Amino acid sequence: MRSLVTATATELARRLDAGEVAAREVIDAHLDRIAAVDDSVGAFLEVTADHARARADEIDSRRAAGDDVPATAGVPIAIKDLFCTTGIPTTAASRILAGWRPPYDATVVRKIADAGLVMVGKANMDEFAMGSSTENSAYQPTRNPWNLDRVPGGSSGGSVAAVAGLMAPLAVGTDTGGSIRQPAALTGTVGLKPTYGRVSRYGIVAFASSLDQAGPIARTVEDTALLHQVISGHDPLDSTSIPEPVGDVMARLRDGVDGMRIGVVNELSGEGYEVGVSARFDESLRRFESLGATIVEASLPHAPYGLPAYYLVAPSEASSNLARYDGTLFGIRVDGETSAEMSANTRAAGFGVEVKRRIMIGTYALSAGYFDAYYQQASRVRTLILRDFERAFADVDVLVSPTSPTVAFPLGDKTADPLAMYLNDVATVPASLAGIPALSLPNGVDEAGLPTGLQIMAPTLREDLALRVAWAFEQDLGFSPIPVGHNTVAVP
Amino acid sequence: MSTPWSLDGFELVCGLEVHVELTALRTKMFSAEPIDFGGAPNTRVGPVSAGLPGSLPVVNGAAVEAAARLGLALNCDVAERCQFHRKNYFYPDLPKNYQISQYDVPLCHDGWLEIEVDGDDLRIGIERVHMEEDTAKSSHEGDTGRLHGADRSLIDLNRAGIPLLECVSHPDIRRLEEAQAYLRELVAIARALGISNARMEEGSIRCDANVSVRRPGEEYGTRTEIKNLNSVRSVGRAIAHEAERQVRLLQDGGNVVQETRHWDEDRGVTETLRRKETLADYRYFPDPDLVAIVHPAGRVEQLRASLPELPAATRSRLVEVGVAASQAATIVAGDLVRWFDEAASMGAAPDAIGNWLAGEVTGQLGAAGLEPADSGMTGAHVGELLGLIADGSLSNALAKQVLEGVIEARGAKSPAQVAQERGLEQVSDEGELRAIVEQVIADNSDTVESIRGGNDKAIGALVGQVMKATRGQADPTLTNQLLRELIG
Numbered sequence: 001m002r003s004l005v006t007a008t009a010t011e012l013a014r015r016l017d018a019g020e021v022a023a024r025e026v027i028d029a030h031l032d033r034i035a036a037v038d039d040s041v042g043a044f045l046e047v048t049a050d051h052a053r054a055r056a057d058e059i060d061s062r063r064a065a066g067d068d069v070p071a072t073a074g075v076p077i078a079i080k081d082l083f084c085t086t087g088i089p090t091t092a093a094s095r096i097l098a099g100w101r102p103p104y105d106a107t108v109v110r111k112i113a114d115a116g117l118v119m120v121g122k123a124n125m126d127e128f129a130m131g132s133s134t135e136n137s138a139y140q141p142t143r144n145p146w147n148l149d150r151v152p153g154g155s156s157g158g159s160v161a162a163v164a165g166l167m168a169p170l171a172v173g174t175d176t177g178g179s180i181r182q183p184a185a186l187t188g189t190v191g192l193k194p195t196y197g198r199v200s201r202y203g204i205v206a207f208a209s210s211l212d213q214a215g216p217i218a219r220t221v222e223d224t225a226l227l228h229q230v231i232s233g234h235d236p237l238d239s240t241s242i243p244e245p246v247g248d249v250m251a252r253l254r255d256g257v258d259g260m261r262i263g264v265v266n267e268l269s270g271e272g273y274e275v276g277v278s279a280r281f282d283e284s285l286r287r288f289e290s291l292g293a294t295i296v297e298a299s300l301p302h303a304p305y306g307l308p309a310y311y312l313v314a315p316s317e318a319s320s321n322l323a324r325y326d327g328t329l330f331g332i333r334v335d336g337e338t339s340a341e342m343s344a345n346t347r348a349a350g351f352g353v354e355v356k357r358r359i360m361i362g363t364y365a366l367s368a369g370y371f372d373a374y375y376q377q378a379s380r381v382r383t384l385i386l387r388d389f390e391r392a393f394a395d396v397d398v399l400v401s402p403t404s405p406t407v408a409f410p411l412g413d414k415t416a417d418p419l420a421m422y423l424n425d426v427a428t429v430p431a432s433l434a435g436i437p438a439l440s441l442p443n444g445v446d447e448a449g450l451p452t453g454l455q456i457m458a459p460t461l462r463e464d465l466a467l468r469v470a471w472a473f474e475q476d477l478g479f480s481p482i483p484v485g486h487n488t489v490a491v492p
Numbered sequence: 493m494s495t496p497w498s499l500d501g502f503e504l505v506c507g508l509e510v511h512v513e514l515t516a517l518r519t520k521m522f523s524a525e526p527i528d529f530g531g532a533p534n535t536r537v538g539p540v541s542a543g544l545p546g547s548l549p550v551v552n553g554a555a556v557e558a559a560a561r562l563g564l565a566l567n568c569d570v571a572e573r574c575q576f577h578r579k580n581y582f583y584p585d586l587p588k589n590y591q592i593s594q595y596d597v598p599l600c601h602d603g604w605l606e607i608e609v610d611g612d613d614l615r616i617g618i619e620r621v622h623m624e625e626d627t628a629k630s631s632h633e634g635d636t637g638r639l640h641g642a643d644r645s646l647i648d649l650n651r652a653g654i655p656l657l658e659c660v661s662h663p664d665i666r667r668l669e670e671a672q673a674y675l676r677e678l679v680a681i682a683r684a685l686g687i688s689n690a691r692m693e694e695g696s697i698r699c700d701a702n703v704s705v706r707r708p709g710e711e712y713g714t715r716t717e718i719k720n721l722n723s724v725r726s727v728g729r730a731i732a733h734e735a736e737r738q739v740r741l742l743q744d745g746g747n748v749v750q751e752t753r754h755w756d757e758d759r760g761v762t763e764t765l766r767r768k769e770t771l772a773d774y775r776y777f778p779d780p781d782l783v784a785i786v787h788p789a790g791r792v793e794q795l796r797a798s799l800p801e802l803p804a805a806t807r808s809r810l811v812e813v814g815v816a817a818s819q820a821a822t823i824v825a826g827d828l829v830r831w832f833d834e835a836a837s838m839g840a841a842p843d844a845i846g847n848w849l850a851g852e853v854t855g856q857l858g859a860a861g862l863e864p865a866d867s868g869m870t871g872a873h874v875g876e877l878l879g880l881i882a883d884g885s886l887s888n889a890l891a892k893q894v895l896e897g898v899i900e901a902r903g904a905k906s907p908a909q910v911a912q913e914r915g916l917e918q919v920s921d922e923g924e925l926r927a928i929v930e931q932v933i934a935d936n937s938d939t940v941e942s943i944r945g946g947n948d949k950a951i952g953a954l955v956g957q958v959m960k961a962t963r964g965q966a967d968p969t970l971t972n973q974l975l976r977e978l979i980g
Contacts (some may be wrong), residue, residue: 326582343582
């Protein structure tokens with residue numbers, strides 16, 4: 001039997017439900033683990049120990065009383081600090097929201113609580129989810145549990161580091177252009193960006209509304225599917241929420257890939273992808289063939305325009321979404337002689353460099369006279385990319401690519417070069433622009449022992465298919481998501 | 493009303509932008525947060541109208557319906573598919589620093605409103621009717637009463653997110669009276685549709701005027717936009733002042749500058765608020781939080797069929813049943829149509845109802861500072877009152893006193909109740925009245941002699957004596973009849 005912190009969520013749920021272990025024991029074990037390693041990892045901005053213990057005790061007494069309690073009740077979870085949590089600081093890793101305690105829960109947070117999952121802390125991230133290394137947090141960097149000198153990716157870096165570092169078996173992140181998948185790839189974890197609209201955005205601090213999508217992070221595909229089932233579904237409080245039922249994603253999880261057609265996206269591999277990443281990716285194709293799938297070439301001709309389109313749409317929406325942080329109603333306030341000065345002073349002091357850069361870019365792109373050339377043109381590119389995907393999926397079941405062109409890079413390596421940082425998203429952005437589900441799962445390690453990721457993209461609403469392909473691959477690969485090697489966090 | 497007003501050979505060109513607050517709705521434009529106009533400041537607020545991080549708008553279907561109905565009443569096309577845009581600008585009363593509004597695809601477009609001025613029927617074109625959310629209400633403490641230069645500004649978020657319709661006319665208005673008639677008619681339509689209480693003085697109707705002048709036949713001149721128009725009267729005054737200012741400018745060889753101007757009601761002048769070069773670039777873009785509004789096939793026709801009788805049709809109907817045209821106009825403008833119909837259904841004669849509603853009822857409510865809807869009264873009170881007149885229980889004079897009592901009681905007492913409590917029932921009992929008349933004749937022998945001598949007018953003095961003795965409650969017809977009989 002695995003220790004409580006190395007166990008999967010599925011395994012913990014089984015043991016909790018069978019009464020073999022108390023929720024309080026499970027939570028204490030994870031809080032102890034956080035206390036032991038998070039000083040060196042920095043995954044959490046806020047550890048909600050009191051909240052977690054109280055919830056665990058409540059679950060234990062309800063189980064003891066014979067109440068109807070979900071099997072998952074008592075399983076720990078880390079929540080990205082972008083989700084509103086009633087009475088618990090929610091900062092989006094920004095100075096401008098320092099100390100803000102929301103008066104309401106995000107729909108995802110409510111669903112997590114309904115399933116009895118216990119929040120152990122609010123996870124670090126790039127400020128307002130803008131970044132690919134979690135170095136844009138206003139509070140602290142997060143380190144990669146596989147190598148503490150390296151970044152965990154971003155923007156959901158705290159969420160993946162909590163999972164890879166055995167501080168929680170589950171985490172929720174958000175993905176706007178790759179913010180779940182790229183960090184999952186860099187930390188040997190599984191991360192799913194569901195179809196846009198599958199998971200409610202209500203209560204998630206907005207970055208780019210037409211792209212933001214919450215999703216599950218775990219160490220196994222099965223746990224990822226389990227959490228997806230918990231958090232997804234229609235929400236009347238989000239008008240972009242999809243009304244179609246989610247269905248049982250577990251039902252066909254183990255059905256394998258025999259007979260499937262898997263497309264390799266020409267435009268998302270080769271030049272610019274590290275040798276180790278490319279080598280593992282080529283091996284994965286042979287593995288799929290050995291499992292009975294047919295590998296075919298596929299093309300997304302407009303994918304090369306994805307990154308520039310993304311870096312117009314996302315900053316444009318962000319420039320509007322972030323206008324509300326002006327010191328009037330919430331967050332910090334830096335006074336001025338007039339209300340306009342107060343707003344300017346507050347924003348100058350409260351936003352970090354990357355956030356300011358994107359607000360400037362977005363404000364410019366939306367300005368009269370530029371709107372057509374930038375925002376509208378980028379919107380047309382989105383439509384073209386979506387059509388590329390639709391055409392490709394007419395011929396294949398799923399599409400695959402490396403998740404990220406690189407493995408985890410050293411802290412500070414790309415902070416001076418925003419464009420180099422943006423290139424991290426090159427493979428993940430197309431699925432974001434098209435709104436289709438995409439998942440990253442571990443695909444072995446490179447020559448330096450750092451994890452690489454395999455991206456699986458599926459047609460709209462077919463998270464079940466992405467998960468099924470991923471499960472078959474994971475079982476055959478036999479990758480252990482527990483960090484090994486020098487300079488990793490100690491494993492109990 | 494006809495104002496002697498000349499612009500020295502220039503012609504006024506004016507269009508109005510009217511904001512209608514949907515006061516009849518129970519929840520806000522983009523959330524289920526309650527609307528309650530009496531609430532203490534900042535008590536009708538949730539995450540959405542406060543613009544809290546993470547909050548999301550969801551369109552209020554009842555607001556879309558109200559907007560479509562107003563558009564249909566204004567003869568507009570209702571778009572089968574439309575969307576919301578964000579209008580981005582920084583202002584303390586705008587919690588998100590953008591307003592969710594409509595831009596290039598409004599819900600309703602290309603309609604008209606028919607008005608009557610000095611016997612002419614005119615059509616004022618409607619460019620569009622679109623939906624948006626209201627801002628919070630700010631009040632500024634200090635000398636200026638405006639944000640600029642205020643010592644302290646207070647924000648009440650109760651108003652933030654209240655559903656608002658913006659109705660934009662074409663620049664078809666050429667006379668002050670047309671602007672005022674247009675506004676009055678729009679108010680009457682909003683009330684007839686039951687979507688708003690449409691009260692300018694409370695801000696549930698707000699009007700901006702775009703004003704320019706030109707010599708007839710020339711191209712449109714440069715326009716200015718006037719804000720802060722709080723009554724039909726101020727709309728007329730402000731447009732007059734602004735047009736005259738522009739004419740003077742042009743006659744002096746100057747140019748009109750495109751700008752927004754503020755109407756100062758007390759001083760009766762317009763002043764520069766902001767110039768075009770400092771106007772915000774609103775960076776409109778489609779709101780990604782909201783999916784497009786799509787009307788299912790047939791829905792628009794269904795809404796059209798459900799429209800109530802509109803003010804113009806109501807006025808015609810009242811005139812047809814015998815109400816004077818001017819009274820019909822007063823009844824419609826005064827939001828008294830339902831009272832008319834209720835009273836009529838109780839058997840009161842239409843011309844009598846018209847007289848009373850347009851006369852005494854409107855007058856007394858106005859004197860009491862009450863809107864019909866706030867008076868506690870219904871048409872049933874009026875119907876009953878007219879019934880008491882018709883059956884001789886009350887004279888007109890007594891009925892006016894009874895109406896006062898009903899209004900004082902805010903409708904909690906019926907006219908019969910008031911009449912009884914105050915002893916205002918008419919004395920129509922012949923026996924009782926005959927005794928009083930005999931006494932008056934005995935006490936006024938000189939007058940009686942004078943009447944017998946042919947001075948018929950003097951009988952009025954005796955009627956007055958009878959009224960005095962009965963504290964005004966004697967049935968005047970019966971009194972007259974008895975006097976003539978007994979004097980012989």
